[in-house]
Amino acid sequence: MSELERRYHRLLRAYPAEYRRARGAEIVGTYLDLAGPERRWPSPADAADLLRGGLRQRLRAAGAADLIPGVRLAAVLAFFTATALAAVWSVLELHPPRAEWGVPNAGPFVSLGIGVWAAWLLAAVAHAVAPGRWTRRAVALALLSTVAVVPVAALAGLPRPPLFVLLPQVGLGLVALGLPDRLPASVRAAPLIAIAATGLASVNVLPRNDLFLSYYSWTASQILPGAAVVLLLVVLLLGAGLALRADHRGGWALLVLLTPVGLLFLRPLGGAVDGNMRGAPNPGWPVLAATAVVVCLAGPALLPLTIALRKRRRGPGPVASGDRCPTCGRTAERAP
Missing domain, CATH: 1.10.1530 (Hypothetical Oxidoreductase Yiak; Chain: A, domain 1)
Structure with missing residues (x-):
């Protein structure tokens, strides 16, 4: 040999x-x-x-042939959510405080977050024009800018989006790295349509330019949980529809998205814990940090646990040729 x-x-x-x-x-x-x-x-x-x-x-x-198609479905939904949120935060960044108020800002913008959200909007353009490798590179660049804004803001002495806004974006971005190489043109253009619709809605819903918007006001406390609810409902409905055709991608997509959904719910979850402990309407930073750690540990742990349980229930034995294709999720005819 x-x-x-x-x-x-x-x-x-x-x-x-x-x-x-x-x-x-x-x-x-x-x-x-x-x-x-x-x-x-x-x-x-x-x-x-x-x-x-x-x-x-x-x-x-292990009986988890639907996992890879499920990850790809989760990546598409996570990317849509991340780019839609970037559109909302971009509109918020255009409402800086007045100079006489003495509130720190980043020139004509609320914070340095405008660069982060611009990177995510560019990733949506890349997804529509060049799906696959170039889109994943654009998502990786947007992820890098999301993480880098924290030390950059500290060094520059300028404000940045709070961590409870950046953490969900990182979670969604990590899942979005699994975007498939080939998607229909309508799906590739969907993030741009969602960005346009979200931007128009934000312009009409958020206050006018003479008012200062902050990530710490009602905007983040309601927009983030609202995005979590919408994402959860979409993946549940898709999963139920696919399950009717014996396609279990939706269940795996739900497991993959549980961590980003939990991070989107970070403030309500932390508020529930902190409110029960000391009756505070807004959670303190220690509680938010502890809640984020629990979500980041518990969410990913559910996936290998589910695979292990399915493998144990399935038992040993050869895999038949009629199992679902692990690449595309389609079911082939079973060999007699």
């Missing part, structure tokens, strides 16, 4: 043991046939392909 073949066999450990015994030699042989004569290591593309294939087979063995 050559060193290259041995290294391919090491990568094959990503697959379940039963699958390796059945098809391992065939898979490695295919990669060796395609490899150049001077190659000593598997290419990064081959390694990524084997790891992806191993993950899909393990999910199928």
